[in-house]
Amino acid sequence: MESSHIISIVKVQMKxxxxxKILPRDKHNETRNIIHSIKVGVSLVLxxxxxxxxxxxxxxxxxxxxxxxxxxxxxxxxxxxxxxxxFNRGMGTIVGGGLGWLAAIFAQSIGGVGNSIIIGISVYxxxxxxxxxxxxxxxxxxxxxxxxxxxxxxxLVVMYGLRANEKVWEITRQRLLSILMGFIVCICxxxxxFPLWASDELHHSTVSTFHDLANTIQxxxxxxxxxxxxxxxxxxxxxNFCNSVLNSKSEDELLANSARWExxxxxxxxxxxxxxxxxxxxxxxxxxxxxxxxxxxLQSSKQDMACLRQSHSEQLETCEAIGSRVAWALRELGDSxxxxxxxxxxxxxxxxxxxxxxxxxxxxxVISTSKVAILENGQVLAISSLVFLLMKVVEKVEELVxxxxx
Amino acid sequence: MESSHIISIVKVQMKxxxxxKILPRDKHNETRNIIHSIKVGVSLVLxxxxxxxxxxxxxxxxxxxxxxxxxxxxxxxxxxxxxxxxFNRGMGTIVGGGLGWLAAIFAQSIGGVGNSIIIGISVYxxxxxxxxxxxxxxxxxxxxxxxxxxxxxxxLVVMYGLRANEKVWEITRQRLLSILMGFIVCICxxxxxFPLWASDELHHSTVSTFHDLANTIQxxxxxxxxxxxxxxxxxxxxxNFCNSVLNSKSEDELLANSARWExxxxxxxxxxxxxxxxxxxxxxxxxxxxxxxxxxxLQSSKQDMACLRQSHSEQLETCEAIGSRVAWALRELGDSxxxxxxxxxxxxxxxxxxxxxxxxxxxxxVISTSKVAILENGQVLAISSLVFLLMKVVEKVEELVxxxxx
Numbered sequence: 001m002e003s004s005h006i007i008s009i010v011k012v013q014m015k016x017x018x019x020x021k022i023l024p025r026d027k028h029n030e031t032r033n034i035i036h037s038i039k040v041g042v043s044l045v046l047x048x049x050x051x052x053x054x055x056x057x058x059x060x061x062x063x064x065x066x067x068x069x070x071x072x073x074x075x076x077x078x079x080x081x082x083x084x085x086x087f088n089r090g091m092g093t094i095v096g097g098g099l100g101w102l103a104a105i106f107a108q109s110i111g112g113v114g115n116s117i118i119i120g121i122s123v124y125x126x127x128x129x130x131x132x133x134x135x136x137x138x139x140x141x142x143x144x145x146x147x148x149x150x151x152x153x154x155x156l157v158v159m160y161g162l163r164a165n166e167k168v169w170e171i172t173r174q175r176l177l178s179i180l181m182g183f184i185v186c187i188c189x190x191x192x193x194f195p196l197w198a199s200d201e202l203h204h205s206t207v208s209t210f211h212d213l214a215n216t217i218q219x220x221x222x223x224x225x226x227x228x229x230x231x232x233x234x235x236x237x238x239x240n241f242c243n244s245v246l247n248s249k250s251e252d253e254l255l256a257n258s259a260r261w262e263x264x265x266x267x268x269x270x271x272x273x274x275x276x277x278x279x280x281x282x283x284x285x286x287x288x289x290x291x292x293x294x295x296x297x298l299q300s301s302k303q304d305m306a307c308l309r310q311s312h313s314e315q316l317e318t319c320e321a322i323g324s325r326v327a328w329a330l331r332e333l334g335d336s337x338x339x340x341x342x343x344x345x346x347x348x349x350x351x352x353x354x355x356x357x358x359x360x361x362x363x364x365x366v367i368s369t370s371k372v373a374i375l376e377n378g379q380v381l382a383i384s385s386l387v388f389l390l391m392k393v394v395e396k397v398e399e400l401v402x403x404x405x406x
Numbered sequence: 407m408e409s410s411h412i413i414s415i416v417k418v419q420m421k422x423x424x425x426x427k428i429l430p431r432d433k434h435n436e437t438r439n440i441i442h443s444i445k446v447g448v449s450l451v452l453x454x455x456x457x458x459x460x461x462x463x464x465x466x467x468x469x470x471x472x473x474x475x476x477x478x479x480x481x482x483x484x485x486x487x488x489x490x491x492x493f494n495r496g497m498g499t500i501v502g503g504g505l506g507w508l509a510a511i512f513a514q515s516i517g518g519v520g521n522s523i524i525i526g527i528s529v530y531x532x533x534x535x536x537x538x539x540x541x542x543x544x545x546x547x548x549x550x551x552x553x554x555x556x557x558x559x560x561x562l563v564v565m566y567g568l569r570a571n572e573k574v575w576e577i578t579r580q581r582l583l584s585i586l587m588g589f590i591v592c593i594c595x596x597x598x599x600f601p602l603w604a605s606d607e608l609h610h611s612t613v614s615t616f617h618d619l620a621n622t623i624q625x626x627x628x629x630x631x632x633x634x635x636x637x638x639x640x641x642x643x644x645x646n647f648c649n650s651v652l653n654s655k656s657e658d659e660l661l662a663n664s665a666r667w668e669x670x671x672x673x674x675x676x677x678x679x680x681x682x683x684x685x686x687x688x689x690x691x692x693x694x695x696x697x698x699x700x701x702x703x704l705q706s707s708k709q710d711m712a713c714l715r716q717s718h719s720e721q722l723e724t725c726e727a728i729g730s731r732v733a734w735a736l737r738e739l740g741d742s743x744x745x746x747x748x749x750x751x752x753x754x755x756x757x758x759x760x761x762x763x764x765x766x767x768x769x770x771x772v773i774s775t776s777k778v779a780i781l782e783n784g785q786v787l788a789i790s791s792l793v794f795l796l797m798k799v800v801e802k803v804e805e806l807v808x809x810x811x812x
Binding site (some may be wrong): 034037042048064068073125126135151152246249250296297331392 | 470652
């Protein structure tokens with residue numbers, strides 16, 4: 001009885017948390033969006049000063065528009081993504097400009113109709129090869145924008161070379177200068193005014209996934225115990241959450257990619273092992289798969305579970321207790337990730353592992369043949385699939401402990 | 407015995423299929439990439455003719471580079487994505503240009519220092535509001551590129567308005583003309599030279615997911631029967647495939663989004679219900695979740711299964727037979743999708759449903775208390791979780807039948 005009392009207290013707390021939680025997170029996102037928008041506006045104004053102030057305008061000429069373009073195109077949400085795109089644009093412009101310049105010089109040295117033919121061929125080769133390289137998965141992931149910029153710059157330089165013969169060098173210089181100015185403005189605004197770090201985002205989202213999965217698994221199990229029909233909506237919220245975890249792969253990879261570009265800040269050093277976050281995220285996704293199936297299994301065997309509760313409540317209570325312990329373990333792991341302490345200190349890791357081991361032993365006792373023999377078919381199915389899935393959940397959490405320790 | 411013979415034949419066939427299948431698909435992708443690259447190269451050459459041929463050059467002037475930019479930026483892999491991006495770029499340019507023109511006229515009418523201040527404010531507002539709108543999920547999904555173009559064009563027009571007073575209209579006209587030419591070249595090349603349709607891609611990937619899931623489930627079940635350790639690699643390939651299905655959401659959405667832009671072609675009419683494909687894909691993902699867990703459950707209870715096979719082979723054979731029937735149902739569904747016939751014709755749909763119902767009845771007979779009582783703990787767990795998961799798989803397939811019928 002005491003344990004069910006505790007469970008209902010936890011439940012009320014969780015509900016409160018749930019109600020309070022979704023709103024602040026949305027609000028938080030909203031604030032970040034507004035901050036980002038204002039930052040872009042400020043950068044654009046700073047860059048447009050190049051046009052508005054005469055001395056600067058004479059330096060870069062009409063090419064000032066490249067600075068504007070740079071700001072609009074490379075200013076991404078997080079500082080890391082902005083740096084990455086800026087780097088790509090810079091390298092693409094320099095390499096593309098260099099190649100284009102060589103092609104233009106070569107074409108000019110031939111002259112006449114040959115000039116146009118050479119340019120046509122070089123444009124074709126650059127377009128075809130560039131597009132092909134752009135489609136290679138490894139390049140697409142990190143350097144696609146650089147390749148696009150390279151193609152763009154190459155074509156423009158080659159064509160200017162055709163028309164504005166001697167001015168090529170001047171144009172290139174002005175363009176590089178204005179892109180550099182746009183880049184500097186972007187980086188300064190992005191890094192120094194309310195910076196939004198992809199690394200923070202990735203860190204927080206991973207930590208909060210731990211906590212949310214803990215809530216979901218606890219919610220599922222007590223669900224099935226007490227208020228079956230009323231809390232259907234909470235179960236469905238759990239399903240939705242698990243599904244969103246399952247679909248989070250591309251987002252995580254994007255964040256990790258951006259985080260790699262970010263300089264030392266806060267608690268994250270250079271060369272912080274972001275790929276470990278991806279590994280943890282992938283184990284979390286597998287865990288979410290199992291939790292999802294636990295939820296489905298409980299939902300479909302509601303009737304049988306209700307019967308079981310009346311006749312063999314102690315087995316179900318064991319399952320619930322194990323669910324709470326798994327949730328506890330997940331929260332501990334999440335907290336130790338949040339504080340970025342290794343669980344090894346004060347032996348937390350091994351104590352979590354020991355508890356999980358005990359859970360497995362208890363679970364295997366729930367289904368003993370003698371106990372099972374007196375149940376009905378549906379009930380056997382319901383309880384043993386639950387036990388099996390919980391087993392798998394516990395195993396996944398063990399795997400997580402090891403990943404987090406790294 | 408006969409059934410195990412059939413199974414081993416199917417298995418050999420499947421292996422062959424697997425070996426032959428992965429290679430052609432990669433080759434197919436490679437060919438498509440090369441075709442796409444060549445198409446981009448050809449378009450760039452066509453566009454660069456604007457520069458190379460004198461009469462055309464006089465029409466559009468230096469703004470010809472906007473055509474080049476248009477081609478590089480909007481030429482996407484599939485025809486639909488290209489059309490969508492082109493539409494976005496066109497609309498963004500027109501609206502942004504219009505707004506920029508108004509702002510420039512207004513600023514000019516004030517004159518003096520007020521001119522610069524008005525322009526600064528309008529640049530700030532456009533940048534902030536545009537960036538904010540760009541981050542709204544619904545806009546981000548389909549119209550992000552349009553908003554970016556709008557911001558870009560607005561800024562450029564406003565700034566040109568400041569410097570090149572009277573020429574604003576002329577510049578806008580030339581720029582629109584060159585963007586239009588770039589767009590027309592892209593669309594013609596994309597639609598008429600070896601078109602790559604996003605709708606075909608989505609259709610094929612959905613159909614092949616049906617077949618691959620069928621292979622996976624059949625592979626899992628017979629795995630567990632005959633050659634446990636040898637075919638570990640095939641099981642892992644199955645896991646990888648299920649995981650890739652689970653991660654396919656964003657890709658499917660992208661394809662459906664592009665497919666919506668594509669004009670009538672082949673077997674797809676206007677307003678083809680692409681959102682149904684997304685629904686089917688989401689049910690397929692759920693099915694993949696369950697199949698994944700079936701695989702994990704078989705992998706972890708290998709020992710118990712081997713014991714079961716020796717003592718109670720008929721239960722396992724039932725499971726295998728059901729696995730084959732589920733696989734058959736999936737293949738039938740995949741084929742009827744491929745031919746785009748409704749299953750209703752010749753009552754295929756209802757016959758599939760009837761067979762699945764029979765499967766469920768058989769499954770519930772596998773776990774009867776009398777049979778279970780003589781097994782060991784681990785064996786109970788293994789067989790009943792298998793039965794439970796197969797139940798869920800069958801239910802999901804039933805759901806699929808209904809979705810496909812729509």
